[in-house]
Amino acid sequence: MTSLFRLNRRDLLRRAAALAAASIASSGAAGGHARVAQRKFSAYPFSLGVASGDPVGDGFVIWTRLAPNPFDRSSLPDETIPVIWEIARDERMLNIVKRGEALARSALAHSVHVEVRGLPPGRQYWYRFRVPGGDASAIGQAWTASQIGAPLERFRFAVASCQHFEQGYFTAYDYMVKDAPQLILHLGDYIYESSWGDQVRRHDGPEPVTLEEYRSRHALYKSEPSLQRAHAHCPWLVTWDDHEVDNDYQALESEDWQDAQAFVKRRAAAYQAYYEHMPLRGISVPRDDEMRLYQRSTFGDLVSVAMIDNRQYRSPAACRSKEDGGGQVVTASCDELFESGRSMLGETQERWLTGGFARSKALWNVIGNGEMFSRLHQKTAKGEEGWWTDDWNGFPSARERVITALARSKMPNPVFVTGDIHSFWVNEVKQDFRNPSSASVATELVASSITSAGVPYDQFAAFLPDNPHVKFFDSRKRGYLLCDAGRKSLMANLRTVEDVRDPLTKDGSLGTFVIEAGNPGALRA
């Protein structure tokens, strides 16, 4: 990277951050004024839908992006465009309780992120965007959270991950909306940068590298109606995995040893496009090639959700080679795997996560986690004991630190909800994975993928006798988790779709597992 480039780019990002902050500040005023009386677009400007995120006691984030032609940014002028937002108490938007004006900035792909504040807690709302004198967006639903610590009897949330556009239709989201969750957690692989597997449709181009290419890829995914309906249904919490940038990348190292400076630039482009397309707060505006994504949300006295970022700050993959810079199965001969200094979360995030354990006031403490946390003891082709380096199995000392902190804190009912592996798993997180009779300190529920092809069933089923803490595994169905948290138990329904190649596919379930409060591990209902 030349210094000239870095200066320009940093300057651009700083300005983008400042502009976004200004947009957020200006959007707080009710009764916004249209600075442009009327604006005509070449096509419907709200083609990518609406979204809400991160509900708190007095508000939530609402998002849209002006995109008359999302694959041709020259369809919009390189200027700031005012957008009106409205919050109503009814689904027909008649009883409007808040209104304001936000600015869609060209530097952020004309995305709009409004942090709505000042609403009473525990209420249902509807929202929409309008351009002055012209079109209105779809109407989305959102709600304010119950105050932290306030009594809450029930909370329903869904967990999704891994939606390869080419491998299937996102019909699972239509069933998810019918299931009526109050919150959707997305645990990564929201887009895929690469093509693989059986395909029912094609991406818009080759692997994205530039900001415009990542924007285009996000727009392609966001153009899927089922996904738009799920975003409009309720607030989301999001974190990413690898494919939002590049398969199996680790912090600032690419899988295929791409030139380091080029990869820094590529990752920053991918992060910015991610921010531009998600209902995220101003704290997530990318700064100096980094983006703060981890955060904690609490709903009454019942549920807390810590969304963690397993990609941005991790140590490089253990024993990576010039042939394979990404994930691989390594054996005990890989000394680097067991080094105590290895980190999955980075020091700051790990301290933030583990430091929050003792302070939680919630009965159920969910950790939204990109990749498998539990030990998964595999067999290599030669029959040797092995571990996959790209998930928490590649960071055993970091996992041990988190387990120790969980056990010490006595935080009630920790539940990891996990993506990445395109299969359903129900696991007990053991205090000592080498000793199957050691105490369970948490439960792990792994969601299957929305569309991405599952891991080979027979190969992984063969590992189960060596992993007695795994209570359920199935990679043959795509789907999501539907979780009902109550005062006595948390129920997890393993929801499925029959065939992602069929846009009208039927739904089903692999069953419901119950975690009793105070008793880590899950039993089939």
Ligand SMILES: [Fe+2]
């Ligand atoms: Fe995936």
